Amino acid sequence: MENKEDILKNIGKRIKKFRTEKGLSQKDLAEMLSLGQSIIALYETGEREIKITTLLELTKIFDVSPNDILGYDDSVSKTEKNRINFSEIEITIFEEIKKNKDFMVFVKENTQEKIKKLLKLWKNVERIIPG
Incomplete structure (x- = not known):
């Protein structure tokens, strides 16, 4: 099990990854969230915990699920195993x-x-x- 510090660093890496994939600078993202650029930098380095409301805003901006940001997208849930794909x-x-x-x-x-x-x-x- 990861410790808190490692969890925050991994979340930060994913935030940075999604931000750069969207072609956003830290400043751009900060403005979209009404935060300072330094806060984004702290998120991305894992030095600051992210608020749930900010996490939810990020999911909208990046068009990803909270699990994608939190790092739970690699495991297949029971629901996904039993999911039926329809045309x-x-x-x-x-x-x-x-x-x-x-x-x-x-x-x-x-x-x-x-x-x-x-x-x-x-x-x-x-x-x-x-x-």
């Missing part, structure tokens, strides 16, 4: 289905049996759809 068309279909409240209630009741029926229906739809 754009599948997501679009699901979004349309969610709009139909009656259908959602229908599926919630006796879910397993209804899913089996829907899968059979989908196989028939696949035969009709070209491609």
Whole structure:
């Protein structure tokens, strides 16, 4: 387990990495956060702890998750292991289905049996759809 000093240094390295990838100077980033440039320098060297509100602002500026900045992006969570990847068309279909409240209630009741029926229906739809 890393000690606090090492954790702060590693967070600082990632902040610097994301900042430079965005083409921002310390001064640019400081202005975006309404902080002094010296504060950014202290973050990047691990000499100052970052406030949670500042961390969240950085995620918006860098377009990354808090885990990316904190260094937890290298490990795969249980959720990620079990994640199902859907195609754009599948997501679009699901979004349309969610709009139909009656259908959602229908599926919630006796879910397993209804899913089996829907899968059979989908196989028939696949035969009709070209491609």
